[in-house]
Amino acid sequence: MNSFVEVNVPNVIHNIQSVRKLSGDALFMAIVKSNAYGLGMVELSLQIQSFVDRFGVNSMDEAIQLIHSGITKPVHILSPYFDDRVREGIIPTIDNIADLHRYDSICENKRYEGRFHLKINTGMNRFGLEIEQLDDFIEALQRCDHITMEGVFSHFGSTYGNHRSFTKKQWDKFMFCKKRISMIYNQPMIFHIANSAACIDFPQSRLDMVRIGNAMYGFLSSKANIGLLPTFLVKTSVMSVRFVNKGEYVGYGCTFKAKQNMWIAVIAFGVYDGFGLTRTRKSFLREIYLRFFPRPKLLIQKQHIKTLGNPSMTYILADVTSINAKPGEEVILKVDSILSLKETIKRKYVIPT
Structure with missing residues (x-):
């Protein structure tokens, strides 16, 4: 018998449903970056597509691979790196004004209305627009004719249980940005910050969408028991x-x-x-x-x-x-x-x- 990894798709679906019971009406983004944490990005995504709302990947190459394999749900590139291969169904992350104008130009040339999500840096200091630059970014966006800011997000740097005060500071910064943006835009917008641990341990962070990786695969850095199964x-x-x-x-x-x-x-x-x-x-x-x-x-x-x-x-x-x-x-x-x-x-x- 050759060595192999047996991936239990029913257990993955069970875990998705367990999280969705907690997150209620929030959209569910399945994080399938890095080859779905080793379980096979394309194959697993095709199996779970009807149970999730969106997919999250790390790169343009991963996004293209999913779209070409038959994935029809929106695919988010969660890092702020994209190129002119971007197309309808692929939603890039933008965290600076230069990339905002570049994306607007790409969509103008491709003749379609593009959508993106703005990444805010609330303290992890990896990617994200600085809060002090938010007004300038919005002003620049209002001069763009071919793109729409569909959502705004950030990323917790640690679990709520391990670093509660740090997580709360990040949360307060994100809520400040949410309030500021909501004052300017009347249309519905997707705000999201919760990963697996935050979705379970920090309920108010669920907002409009949760981004679930570890919990979907049966791993969780939380003491809470929500009945996750090995996958x-x-x-x-x-x-x-x-x-x-x-x-x-x-x-x-x-x-x-x-x-x-x-x-x-x-x-x-x-x-x-x-x-x-x-x-x-x-x-x-x-x-x-x-x-x-x-x-x-x-x-x-x-x-x-x-x-x-x-x-x-x-x-x-x-x-x-x-x-x-x-x-x-x-x-x-x-x-x-x-x-x-x-x-x-x-x-x-x-x-x-």
């Missing part, structure tokens, strides 16, 4: 099983020495595939905890199996002394992050029946 499994197989005598070394670097006679399984997965890699550096206390209480990495026959020695480029060695493991048997891998896995590993989709 993927990494599966591979036992290649072979062999006997090792007490006192023999197993794997690279002589890091494991058998304290008894044992059976080991050779499993078709390794560092090249992303096993053993982590997204962030572990703290000193975390390293100590994992040394004495290591996180289970493998499941065979629904039992946690201990890995032996250092993983190699393409194989893992595991202790199967306590079970009757056989070549070809299914193995479920517990990876630290789906983003650590190679995109060349096939994604297989469990779809709604």
Whole structure:
């Protein structure tokens, strides 16, 4: 059996519906940037399109890919970078006057009414128009004939639970901008700032639209339990099983020495595939905890199996002394992050029946 990621689409849909119960009438933007957090942007977006209102991506290339694949819901480019490939159905982010005029010119040449969302910097200091520039931006927009500001948004730099005072400052700044813009424009406009954690922990931030990534995929940096389900499994197989005598070394670097006679399984997965890699550096206390209480990495026959020695480029060695493991048997891998896995590993989709 080749290694693959099994993506559970019904569970993704369940998570979407769980969030929508909280967010009420707010529009739901499904964040599918970075290959849908590793689950496959195009395939997953096509499966969930009827359950969401819009899609959020990071780049023009991702937006074009979605439109060409048959996505008909609006696709937002959440970073303020776009080019003349922009077209109807793709909504760019703009955070400066120069790009405002450039977008107006592109839409004039393409002969269509463009829409965009203004990004406000409220404290994260990555992208966004400075609040002091808001009046000048609006004045410049009023001289543009081919584009409409459909929405205004910002991005929280941290979770409400972890940095409440900082989040509140960002919220107050965004509310100031919302009030100022609403005084000038009478037409409906989409204001949005809530990501997954804010949508759940900071209810008033839901506004007109929520942007949901982590919660949709079953990850959430919140203590609240809203019944989210896991959305993927990494599966591979036992290649072979062999006997090792007490006192023999197993794997690279002589890091494991058998304290008894044992059976080991050779499993078709390794560092090249992303096993053993982590997204962030572990703290000193975390390293100590994992040394004495290591996180289970493998499941065979629904039992946690201990890995032996250092993983190699393409194989893992595991202790199967306590079970009757056989070549070809299914193995479920517990990876630290789906983003650590190679995109060349096939994604297989469990779809709604």
